[in-house]
Amino acid sequence: MIFSKEYVGYLARQTVKHLVAEKMIETGKPAILNERVAAAMIDELSLEDRINDEVRVILEAFQDDMRKTGASYPEMFKKVKTELARKYKAVL
Structure with missing residues (x-):
């Protein structure tokens, strides 16, 4: 927060x-x-903090795939966070 x-x-x-x-x-x-x-x-x-925590959990589950494909963690973090914010109808 x-x-x-x-x-x-x-x-x-x-x-x-x-x-x-x-x-x-x-x-x-x-x-x-x-x-x-x-x-x-x-x-x-504190909604943004909860969303950030959820993004970290999601990206942790896909870290091997991200390494194989060369995906950038910051870019993926931003994309997943945007999707979760949309899902929760949050304005960040």
Whole structure:
């Protein structure tokens, strides 16, 4: 993840604070809402990390074939990552 969890928590608090101030949402328990928003943000931001891990597993399974054909690891990584992002409907 490109952001620290502390920063994501800060972003979540600021988001909730802004939404409450603009009367877009109401909450009696802002601390719980902050936690839920932070968890959702962390989950979304860590999607790229999970996709990268899956790409590594896939390429590891095909490393012998890649060596035989002379395929470039960085190129294959990028192609597989693009396909997985499309599969998960992720914007990276």
